[in-house]
Amino acid sequence: MAYTLPMRFRILHIISTHKDINRQELMNALQPEYGTEGQFKDSLVETHLASMRAVGMIEDTDISVDASNNLIQRFKITEYGQSRLAYLPKSWSQAHS
Template identity: 50%
Template sequence: MAIKLPLRFRLLHLMSTRNQANVHDLMKELKAEYGNEGQFSVKSFEKHLTSMRASGLIQEIDVDIDAQGKLLETFTITDFGRGRLKYLPASWK
């Protein structure tokens, strides 16, 4: 098995395998890997996604309201974000 990546890099890697994703999609996919960590929360994931958007790694492509009445943003990886994947360990390429 590949080494465990820091969560933000893993989010970027996962986004590179999808056309789009929202926080709930990403959490569902990563629960087995990161579910026991303190940072495994909607709030933490949203902070990572906001930071990744601000740095140009991902971009928002849709906004909706989820079942709880909260804002639900959907993102896609940017070309700049894809370019940063070259910094991942070889086992993740």
């Protein structure tokens, strides 16, 4: 039976499967696996994204401001981030391929 990845690792993996993705789309993708957990919060996901961007695993593709004056950022995985996907557990990768 496939197990659940640590959420930060899963975020990197989800970003790698999209051309680019914003935080809300990412939350929607995480929801089935992590939606019932206390860590499933906008603020925590935003912190993960900020850290991953600072160390160069993801980068922005587009930024805009929505009608409610919220910053909307779209992210894609970098080559460096892609190299870190080598650490995905094989059993997990096989179950999700």
